[in-house]
Each structure stands twice: as C-alpha cells, then as structure tokens.
Amino acid sequence: MEDSFKIPQLLLRSALGITFLTPVFDRLGILGPMGTGNIEWGNWENFIDYTSLLMPYLDRPLTNIMGGIATASEFTIAVLLIIGFKTKHAALGSCLLTLTFILFMATSVGIQKPINFGVFTATTASLLLAQIPRYKWSIDNLNKKNKQQDR
16 A cells, blocks of 8 residues: 555655745745746735735734744745655644644635645645555655664
C-alpha cells in the first residue's frame, strides 16, 4: 500500500510547497509589480495593506509583525515540503496555517475569498499529506534509510 503513494506524495508535496512559495515571492516583489500577470501584491506594502484588511483590529506595526510571521511560516513550510524534510510536521503546520487564513479571511472579507483562493483545498491537502506513511524521494526517507543502515 505504501508504494501506491510514491508519485502522489511527491506531487502533493511539490504543489503545496510551490503554493506557499509563490505568494512569498509575490509580496517580496520578486515576481514583478502589482497588476502585471497574476501578481496580487507586488510588494510588501501592498501585502500589509491586505493583511490590515484581514486584521482590522490590529494597528499597522502589529500587522507588519503578523505579516512577517505568516511570510516566514509560509517560506519555511514551502522549503520543508519541497525537499521533504520533517514532512509530516510541515504538512500539519501547513494545515494549521491555512486554517488560520480561512478564519481570518472568512470573518473579515467573507467566506468566498478563501474558496476562490483554494485555501480550503490547501488545508485538506495538507492534512492528507500528513497522513501518508512514507515520503519517497525525500530527505525524511533518506534519513530513515541511513538510520536503518546504522543499526
């Protein structure tokens, strides 16, 4: 049964990782300015403006901190998922982070935004990834093999 997850877990890890990495690059301005292509923010300031919309009860400095925490979390989760290191923990973190996004988005701008942005799908996919027993083609799997050889 484990072998049936080889390709799906790799694709799911990659898709979730890229899904987290792309918005980070967007808000850091790496992908280009807002309004070009599918660029949502284009810079940090626009991202914080949107974050302020989601957290209207916080003042700007605190919103900046929350945006920084979200960005660092997304980047860390993306890298861990892509390379397959601490995959189960990264997937659970992904689930919790996206669930938090759903709550903030639904209470501030309505339920349709997290649906449109696929946040429910990312939450569910993350939870599913956390349940896969073995992550073939990952650092986790390589570490597991090395530990077994050392015995």
